[in-house]
Amino acid sequence: MSDKIEEAVMAENNAKIHAGRALETAINAENLAQEQLKEAQRASAAARREALKVGWDEKSLKQLGLVTLRRKTRQPKIENDQHVVTNEH
Numbered sequence: 001m002s003d004k005i006e007e008a009v010m011a012e013n014n015a016k017i018h019a020g021r022a023l024e025t026a027i028n029a030e031n032l033a034q035e036q037l038k039e040a041q042r043a044s045a046a047a048r049r050e051a052l053k054v055g056w057d058e059k060s061l062k063q064l065g066l067v068t069l070r071r072k073t074r075q076p077k078i079e080n081d082q083h084v085v086t087n088e089h
Helices: 002-053 058-063
Strands: none
Touching (some): 002 058
């Protein structure tokens, strides 16, 4: 009976290890993709500035489909309205 218990525990631990490694791999891939997106956005912004600098105008860029969608502006943070009530006398 103890061999079955050991096998069951080892199988469970192996499944947990596999899931943990898969999660780590997914997080690393997500972080890499986010960094690549930031770099691509910086390059796009620099190229846009250069295009405007050498004479392109916004209207022409829009007509050519060379204006990317603007990022949504950040929503203002909602501050916590909860007040701490104390029973000080």
